[in-house]
Each structure stands twice: as C-alpha cells, then as structure tokens.
Amino acid sequence: MAGGPSSxxxxxxxxxxxxxxxxxxxxxxSYAVGCLIQKNASYSEKDLEVEGLHMAIDTLLALxxxxxxxAGRWLxxxxxxxNRCERVKSLIRAGTKHSYPKIYPGYxxxxxxxxxxxxxxxxxxxxxxxxxLLLAAAIGTECRHSDLGYTALHVAVITESLAFIELLxxxxxxxxxxxxxxxxxxxxxxxxCGSERTKEEIIAAIKTQxxxx
Numbered sequence: 001m002a003g004g005p006s007s008x009x010x011x012x013x014x015x016x017x018x019x020x021x022x023x024x025x026x027x028x029x030s031y032a033v034g035c036l037i038q039k040n041a042s043y044s045e046k047d048l049e050v051e052g053l054h055m056a057i058d059t060l061l062a063l064x065x066x067x068x069x070x071a072g073r074w075l076x077x078x079x080x081x082x083n084r085c086e087r088v089k090s091l092i093r094a095g096t097k098h099s100y101p102k103i104y105p106g107y108x109x110x111x112x113x114x115x116x117x118x119x120x121x122x123x124x125x126x127x128x129x130x131x132x133l134l135l136a137a138a139i140g141t142e143c144r145h146s147d148l149g150y151t152a153l154h155v156a157v158i159t160e161s162l163a164f165i166e167l168l169x170x171x172x173x174x175x176x177x178x179x180x181x182x183x184x185x186x187x188x189x190x191x192x193c194g195s196e197r198t199k200e201e202i203i204a205a206i207k208t209q210x211x212x213x
Contacts, residue, residue, distance in 0.1 A: 025065035033071040061090040092137045120155040123164050135171045149180030157189045175210040
C-alpha cells in the first residue's frame with residue numbers, strides 16, 4: 001500500500017488555528033467580563049486594571065472571536081448603558097461575522113419594565129445612535145417584554161420620545177400593536193404620558209405613522 005492514498009483525514013492548519021484562536025479569545029473575553037462584574041466597575045473609572053480589561057476586550061473583539069452568550073449579553077448592555085457606540089459596533093461585527101442569531105438576545109431587569117430587549121434598553125437610556133445601530137443590524141422591533149407585552153414602541157412612548165418613535169417608524173415597527181391589556185398605542189400613551197402637551201404630541205405622532213404603513 002506504499003504510495004497509496006492515506007486513510008487519515010487531515011485538517012487544514014489554518015482552519016484549526018482559526019478555531020483554536022477564536023475559542024481562546026472567547027474564553028479570555030469571558031474572564032475579563034467576569035473580572036469587571038466582580039469589580040462592579042464603570043468604564044469611565046480611572047482604574048488601570050479596569051482600563052486594561054476593557055482594552056483587552058476591544059482588542060479581542062477585533063480578532064476571530066465570538067463571545068459567549070453570557071459575556072456578549074453583559075458587554076452589550078454595559079456598552080448601551082455607558083453609551084459606547086464603538087463597542088456596540090464591535091459586538092455587532094463579532095456577532096454577524098459568525099452568524100450569531102439576533103446579535104445578543106437576552107434581557108435585563110429594569111424597575112418598572114421587568115424585562116427589556118437591547119433595543120428597548122437603548123431607548124430607555126436615550127441612546128439614539130446605538131438604537132440606530134441595533135436596528136440596522138436587524139434587531140427585531142417587535143420583541144415583547146414577557147410580563148407586560150410591550151415592544152420597543154411602548155418604551156418609546158413611556159420615555160415620551162418623538163425621535164425614537166420616528167426612528168422605529170423608519171424601520172417598519174408595527175404601530176397597530178396592542179399590549180397584554182389590549183390597549184393600542186394611543187390608549188397606552190393616554191395613560192402613561194405626563195403632561196397634556198406631551199401626550200397630544202405623542203398621540204399625534206402615533207396617528208400619523210399608523211396612517212402610513
């Protein structure tokens with residue numbers, strides 16, 4: 001059999017190297033995130049260890065890396081909270097590069113909302129640019145928060161933001177949606193908006209968008 005075809009299947013060194021590197025990088029990100037959570041640190045803190053951890057995460061996200069679901073979820077919510085657009089872009093690239101479903105699906109408890117999606121968390125924190133990035137990356141606008149039946153549009157109404165209502169309209173949000181109490185958006189706005197002037201403006205915007213599907 002000398003000189004015959006080998007019965008051993010070989011693996012491309014490049015492919016093996018990529019997979020091993022990606023796995024190692026993902027583990028390193030998880031470790032760095034664990035350290036940050038343990039320190040309960042804000043990125044804005046002038047702490048050399050915190051800064052070093054964030055620099056390492058940013059470097060790793062630029063490499064062949066797909067963060068674990070838990071690490072990616074924390075990083076996304078942290079980036080939204082601290083308004084770190086470049087970190088959000090890196091997470092989106094890391095997710096879409098490896099066909100990560102819905103980027104980083106997951107929820108975070110917020111007083112008064114029970115559970116929110118990444119898009120709703122961006123709206124809740126008034127992060128218009130980040131919300132635009134998430135929508136452009138095809139994050140669904142109709143993701144409902146389990147206990148209340150709210151969508152991102154409901155959160156835009158709660159925060160009384162015409163800018164987010166207009167942004168969601170551009171990305172085909174469903175303006176005929178109802179919450180679990182069967183309230184349409186106009187009825188919902190009438191109950192949750194504060195001043196009469198704001199309430200009228202929000203309801204007028206909802207009516208305008210609903211007429212132009």
